[in-house]
Amino acid sequence: MSKNNKFAFVGQERKVYDQEIEGKPIGYFKDAMIRFRKNKMNIAAAIILFILIMMAILVPAFTNKNYEVIEEQLTYLSPRVPILEKFGILDGKTRITNIPVDLDTMDPETELALPVGHNPEFIMEGTLTNYTQPSLDSGPTSLGGEVRFTLGEDSNLYRLISEESFFFAGEGVTFNVDVTAFDKLDDGSLNIYIRYRNRLLLVGEAITEPGKYEFPLVLSHGQVTAPVYIELSSSNTNASVDINSISASHGEETIFEKESFDLFTSFELEDGLGSLSRVNNYSIYAEFIYDQYGALFNQRTITLAGSRYDEILAENPEIVPTEDPNNPGQFIFPENFVIKRIISKSSTTIDGQVYTTYQAVVDYAKYMGYSSTPYFLFGTDASGRDLFSLTWVGLRTSLIIGVIVSIINISFGVVYGAISGYYGGKVDLVMERITEVIGRIPWLVTLSIFTALIGPGFLTLILILIISGWIGVASVTRTQFYRYKGREYVLASRTLGANDRRLIFRHILPNGIGTIITSSILMIPGVIFSEASISYLGFGIGHGQSIKLGFLELSGVSLGVLLSDGQTALLDFPHLTVYPAIIISILMITFNMFGNGLRDAFNPSLRGAE
Amino acid sequence: MLKYILVRVGWIFIILFIILSMNFMLLKLAPEYPPTEKDQRDIYYARQVSDGFMTEDVITDPAEIQALRDDHSLRDPNFYYSDEGTQFRVFKPVPIVLQYSVWLTKIVTSWDWGESTRIQVNVPAFDILKERIPVTLKLNLIALLVYIPIGFALGIVAALKSNTATDNVISFLVMVFISVPSFVLMMLMLLLFGYTLGWVPTQFPASNIQNFWLQFRGMILPVLGLSFGSIAGLTRMTRAELKEVLTSEFLLLARTKGLTKNQAVIKHGMRNSMVPLVPSIIGSFVGLLSGSVIIEQIYGIPGTGRIFIRAMAVGNYDYNVILTVTAFYTIISLFAVLLVDLSYGIVDPRIRMGAKK
Numbered sequence: 001m002s003k004n005n006k007f008a009f010v011g012q013e014r015k016v017y018d019q020e021i022e023g024k025p026i027g028y029f030k031d032a033m034i035r036f037r038k039n040k041m042n043i044a045a046a047i048i049l050f051i052l053i054m055m056a057i058l059v060p061a062f063t064n065k066n067y068e069v070i071e072e073q074l075t076y077l078s079p080r081v082p083i084l085e086k087f088g089i090l091d092g093k094t095r096i097t098n099i100p101v102d103l104d105t106m107d108p109e110t111e112l113a114l115p116v117g118h119n120p121e122f123i124m125e126g127t128l129t130n131y132t133q134p135s136l137d138s139g140p141t142s143l144g145g146e147v148r149f150t151l152g153e154d155s156n157l158y159r160l161i162s163e164e165s166f167f168f169a170g171e172g173v174t175f176n177v178d179v180t181a182f183d184k185l186d187d188g189s190l191n192i193y194i195r196y197r198n199r200l201l202l203v204g205e206a207i208t209e210p211g212k213y214e215f216p217l218v219l220s221h222g223q224v225t226a227p228v229y230i231e232l233s234s235s236n237t238n239a240s241v242d243i244n245s246i247s248a249s250h251g252e253e254t255i256f257e258k259e260s261f262d263l264f265t266s267f268e269l270e271d272g273l274g275s276l277s278r279v280n281n282y283s284i285y286a287e288f289i290y291d292q293y294g295a296l297f298n299q300r301t302i303t304l305a306g307s308r309y310d311e312i313l314a315e316n317p318e319i320v321p322t323e324d325p326n327n328p329g330q331f332i333f334p335e336n337f338v339i340k341r342i343i344s345k346s347s348t349t350i351d352g353q354v355y356t357t358y359q360a361v362v363d364y365a366k367y368m369g370y371s372s373t374p375y376f377l378f379g380t381d382a383s384g385r386d387l388f389s390l391t392w393v394g395l396r397t398s399l400i401i402g403v404i405v406s407i408i409n410i411s412f413g414v415v416y417g418a419i420s421g422y423y424g425g426k427v428d429l430v431m432e433r434i435t436e437v438i439g440r441i442p443w444l445v446t447l448s449i450f451t452a453l454i455g456p457g458f459l460t461l462i463l464i465l466i467i468s469g470w471i472g473v474a475s476v477t478r479t480q481f482y483r484y485k486g487r488e489y490v491l492a493s494r495t496l497g498a499n500d501r502r503l504i505f506r507h508i509l510p511n512g513i514g515t516i517i518t519s520s521i522l523m524i525p526g527v528i529f530s531e532a533s534i535s536y537l538g539f540g541i542g543h544g545q546s547i548k549l550g551f552l553e554l555s556g557v558s559l560g561v562l563l564s565d566g567q568t569a570l571l572d573f574p575h576l577t578v579y580p581a582i583i584i585s586i587l588m589i590t591f592n593m594f595g596n597g598l599r600d601a602f603n604p605s606l607r608g609a610e
Numbered sequence: 611m612l613k614y615i616l617v618r619v620g621w622i623f624i625i626l627f628i629i630l631s632m633n634f635m636l637l638k639l640a641p642e643y644p645p646t647e648k649d650q651r652d653i654y655y656a657r658q659v660s661d662g663f664m665t666e667d668v669i670t671d672p673a674e675i676q677a678l679r680d681d682h683s684l685r686d687p688n689f690y691y692s693d694e695g696t697q698f699r700v701f702k703p704v705p706i707v708l709q710y711s712v713w714l715t716k717i718v719t720s721w722d723w724g725e726s727t728r729i730q731v732n733v734p735a736f737d738i739l740k741e742r743i744p745v746t747l748k749l750n751l752i753a754l755l756v757y758i759p760i761g762f763a764l765g766i767v768a769a770l771k772s773n774t775a776t777d778n779v780i781s782f783l784v785m786v787f788i789s790v791p792s793f794v795l796m797m798l799m800l801l802l803f804g805y806t807l808g809w810v811p812t813q814f815p816a817s818n819i820q821n822f823w824l825q826f827r828g829m830i831l832p833v834l835g836l837s838f839g840s841i842a843g844l845t846r847m848t849r850a851e852l853k854e855v856l857t858s859e860f861l862l863l864a865r866t867k868g869l870t871k872n873q874a875v876i877k878h879g880m881r882n883s884m885v886p887l888v889p890s891i892i893g894s895f896v897g898l899l900s901g902s903v904i905i906e907q908i909y910g911i912p913g914t915g916r917i918f919i920r921a922m923a924v925g926n927y928d929y930n931v932i933l934t935v936t937a938f939y940t941i942i943s944l945f946a947v948l949l950v951d952l953s954y955g956i957v958d959p960r961i962r963m964g965a966k967k
Contacts, residue, residue: 440947441629442939443900448922448932449636529791533904536793537919567797567908571805571812578801581794588789596785 032514032601042597049590052583056399059392065374067393067557071384073368076573077292079379079387092376093124097287101130103141115286122295128288135283140261145281146180147263149232150240151274156188158274159231160267165248165256166225167194172251173217175203178244179210188234190241195226210242217248228256230267232274242279297365297373299340306347306356312338338366378579381565391580394559395587397541401531401558402524405465409527410520412466413473418504420474421481428478439471443530447539456539464534465527476519480512514602522595525588528559532584535560559584618951622944629940630933634713637929638706653732655690655701657725663709664690667700723937724930726921735930739914739938746906746913749832750898757837757844758891762880764841765848770875772853780845787842793904796835800908803831814911832905839901840894847890851883858882884957889950896943914938 026034036042060067080092101113105120112130114120135142151158167173177192189206196219204215228248232241245259258266264278313319321331321342331342343359365373378387420431446467450460484490490507498507534540535558559580566576658664669675690701703709716722723735730738768780787795804812815821815828855861856879864874903915910916918935921928 437625437628440625440940440944442896442936442943444903444918444939445629445633445936448918448936449633451922452637452929452932453639525789532791533793536904537907539922563794563797570797570801574801574805577797581798584794585786585790588791589786592785592789 028514032598036597036601039597039600041593042601045590045593045597048586049594052395052587052590053399056392056396060389060396063386063389065376065386065389067385067389069385071380073296074380074384075382076569077296077376077380077384079377079575079579080293080375081377082375092293093289093291095287096290097285099286099288100141101284101286103284113284113286115288118288118290119295122291122298124289124291128286130284130286132282132284135281137283138261138264138278138281142261142278142281142283144260145278146242146244147260148240148242148277148279149230149274150277151232151234151237151272153273154237155273156235156237157231157233157272159229159269159271161270162228162230162256162258162267164225164227167217167219167223167248167255168250169219169221169223171216171218173219173248173255174250175213175215175217175246175248177204177207177213177215177246179207179213179241180244181210181242182208183240183242184236184238185234185241186236186239188232188236188239190243191229191231191233192246193229193231194224195229196224197221200229229270231272233272293373297368297370299361300364301343301359301361302364302367304339304358304360304362306358309339309356309358309360336363338363379573379575381562381576382569387562387576387579390557390562391559391583394557394562394580395583397558398528398531398584398587399524401461401465402527405462405469405527405531406520406523408462408466409469409523410473410516413470414477414509414516416470417474417477418481418509421478422485422500422504422508424482424485435471435474439468441468443468447534451539458541461531461534461540465530469523469527472523473516473519476515477512480515481508484508484511518595518599518602521598522592525591525595528584528591529588531558532560532563536564538564615952618948622948626937626940626944630937631710633933633936634710635706637933638709650732652692654725655692657732658701663712664701664703667702669700723934726928726931735934738917738931739934742912742914742917743938745911746899746902746915749829749905749911749913750836750895750902752829753833753836753840753898753902754895756833757840760837761841761844762848764845766852766875766880768845768849769852769856770871772849777849781849784842784846787838788846792835792839792901793908795838796831796905796908799831799835814909832902832909832911835905835908836898836901840898843894844887844891847887848883851886852879855879855882885954888953888957892946892950892953896946899939899942 078092078094079090081090085091096115096118099115099118102116103113105114107113112128114123114128132143149158149160175192179190182190185208189208191206192203192215193200194203194217195201203217204213207213228246230243230246232239243263245257245263247257247259248255249257260278260281264276267276316337319334319337321333324330324332324341329344333339333341339360339362341361343361345356345358347354347356349355365371376386376388378391381387381390416431416435420428443464446464450463454460454463485508490503493503493507531540537560540560541558562580563577563584566573566580569576655664655666659666692699692701704712713724716724721736725732726735726738764780764784768777771777800812803809810827810831811824814832815824852875856875861874861879864878865871869877899915902913903918905911906913906915907919914935917931921931921935
């Protein structure tokens with residue numbers, strides 16, 4: 001005992017009666033806050049959530065980009081972010097594929113042709129490639145392939161005639177026929193003729209097998225200008241032949257050469273019945289990286305209406321056009337003005353009114369109202385709206401709906417559960433049954449009923465969400481009431497004469513506040529999820545519709561609508577789906593973490609359980 | 611026990627009846643949407659009359675016809691007027707209560723749910739549904755069979771290795787997958803695996819393509835999309851329940867008697883945690899069904915959810931199909947509830963014995 005000088009008596013002599021409690025009493029909420037703060041994840045979640053909410057409120061209010069009107073010029077732009085673009089990421093350049101090429105622009109050196117409809121200045125150096133793809137088109141832009149000659153219904157003969165060509169006399173003319181396939185030929189054959197002295201002269205011999213044939217043409221008397229005939233004959237009326245090319249040459253000189261598209265179009269029906277088609281043909285497509293922003297917002301020549309021109313000049317009285325000394329009749333403007341040059345002017349008079357239009361070169365970015373080439377942080381969607389603003393607007397809508405629905409659900413649920421739990425007995429039984437019936441209705445049913453009756457929109461959305469949302473809150477409240485109903489202080493209060501309402505709201509309900517708060521916070525992500533699902537299916541708030549809250553009218557796209565829009569262009573423009581998906585995921589995750597943190601803080605005994 | 615079952619089954623039918631009736635009444639209050647083409651519309655109205663939903667009147671008096679033609683305000687907005695040159699045919703809807711009794715008798719006696727008016731005109735609604743039920747059920751059952759073992763396994767691992775790195779990783783993943791909406795996840799996966807990597811087909815392959823491997827790959831994405839959320843929920847619940855059971859004393863007794871940890875946990879621990887888990891599994895099947903509506907829409911699967919959305923296209927409502935699909939979903943969810951109630955009896959012997967909870 002004497003060796004125990006590690007331990008010393010603390011207050012053996014002290015009398016501890018009626019001593020003040022040292023330290024301050026910590027209230028219920030403060031206690032919960034301390035527990036909440038201890039977990040770093042909760043703080044992180046709370047901060048991220050706060051940032052999201054702030055962005056949702058501020059961005060739509062202060063953005064200068066358009067998110068409501070359809071702007072056809074700006075559709076499907078890639079994201080362009082100010083700093084990252086210097087590193088080549090997210091710099092607004094998109095890889096465009098599958099554009100048909102303009103064969104006239106085929107550059108013989110590089111053997112590349114330029115794509116149709118794109119400004120070649122803005123195709124990034126070295127990124128243009130051409131590739132071929134099989135095509136079903138039989139027009140002139142489709143190259144290669146063979147021409148298939150097929151016998152018609154019930155016909156054993158199909159003879160076609162071409163325009164006339166000049167054939168030299170004597171020897172030296174060689175016909176080359178390249179046949180790639182026969183089908184169902186049986187005993188038939190392919191014959192090539194020319195007209196000579198009003199008869200059909202067979203060139204070479206009848207062809208019955210695929211192959212490349214070379215037939216010398218010998219004209220015994222004189223040269224002739226004659227058409228060439230192709231004849232397919234067979235006892236099988238489904239016979240067909242695929243011909244790659246037919247040509248004739250005299251020594252080095254080519255008399256005629258027909259293949260692919262030419263072969264398809266230069267022969268006409270002369271006898272019999274049949275049909276032509278092209279097989280195995282392909283088209284050339286281009287793939288390249290394109291600077292869309294440059295192409296769109298650069299200088300452009302447009303037709304400027306006279307009224308608009310006058311407006312622009314009126315707004316900027318100090319700008320004076322000067323005549324261009326190099327190009328008389330054209331006017332140039334000072335640097336950095338929206339109009340760069342007026343090329344020409346034309347006027348018409350209708351009903352005594354003079355209407356003028358100008359051909360002008362404008363700085364297109366300024367013309368559209370941006371001070372320089374704009375940055376679309378998330379790109380633009382199918383109607384040219386800025387996705388960045390749209391996403392935050394969507395978030396705002398979802399949050400507003402979430403909060404409104406949660407408030408309604410909680411108020412109603414608490415009252416319902418309180419009454420049901422407090423009175424018990426028959427009242428409880430009936431109310432429970434009602435809850436059960438309403439709860440069992442699948443949400444598809446409520447969806448269908450409300451949409452059919454009222455039509456989709458803000459009100460319908462809210463109604464669908466509140467129909468069965470209050471049930472969870474009501475049952476939680478009811479459980480709490482059962483727990484605390486039998487306590488002595490309640491009995492004591494009742495003996496003192498408190499009426500039911502006082503008992504419910506002042507004594508029993510505050511006990512369950514913690515649980516009620518957590519379930520309400522956790523309800524918001526559930527509501528947002530349901531709302532996104534409903535909007536995705538098309539029954540929510542769409543573009544152009546707005547939420548009217550008394551005097552406040554807020555444009556109401558919701559994230560679900562954005563996701564469903566993005567889905568249509570999933571392959572070509574993934575950014576339309578990825579960005580809203582990420583934002584909604586982050587929102588839900590942080591909300592759930594925040595809610596879980598709150599629940600653990602308010603009620604540590606439930607930590608980790610449902 | 612038998613009495614318990616009978617009471618619950620009876621209760622289900624009552625609820626089904628109430629829901630269907632409410633649905634019918636409310637839909638009938640909404641405006642009519644007959645087929646758009648004239649021929650089909652005539653067939654539709656003739657059918658309505660023969661079914662007893664409407665009565666037909668023929669107006670032959672020329673003066674009355676002229677008056678009706680000139681002044682459209684004389685027409686009652688609830689009736690349908692068919693101008694046939696020399697006569698007018700008027701179709702009047704019968705009072706709703708009568709319509710309701712007609713509809714009910716038709717269902718109960720001849721299982722006739724009416725014909726579709728927009729989706730496939732004048733084809734019986736039940737046939738349209740019948741073609742699509744197998745696809746939906748197949749998808750959901752596979753998802754059910756996939757997610758239960760995975761959820762259990764992950765939950766058990768997380769509970770056993772509680773508070774270690776494995777547990778934290780699993781818990782974090784659970785949190786993520788519970789929060790992210792299933793269709794968002796599905797779209798991102800479609801983008802990644804379907805379009806970018808090309809491992810799975812980007813639309814659900816048609817059922818008459820015989821290539822088994824293609825069908826199999828086509829199933830992967832929707833099954834995953836459906837099951838991720840449920841896996842997360844099941845893992846979370848299993849972990850919580852099992853953790854609580856692991857601290858109880860009968861488990862300690864099992865260990866001291868010489869059972870290995872695996873035996874003790876799986877045989878004794880899990881049996882006890884099943885009580886709250888089984889109802890939630892069965893309940894989640896209904897959740898899977900509702901969730902599959904969206905997945906079907908994304909992936910182009912010809913299932914019941916998709917037909918429901920098509921029937922609900924705004925301005926184009928196809929009431930008979932809507933009612934039939936609604937009845938289908940309601941019946942399934944109510945039977946799921948019945949199974950849940952029954953499962954309480956099977957899993958927890960205390961209830962089976964009739965003891966009061």
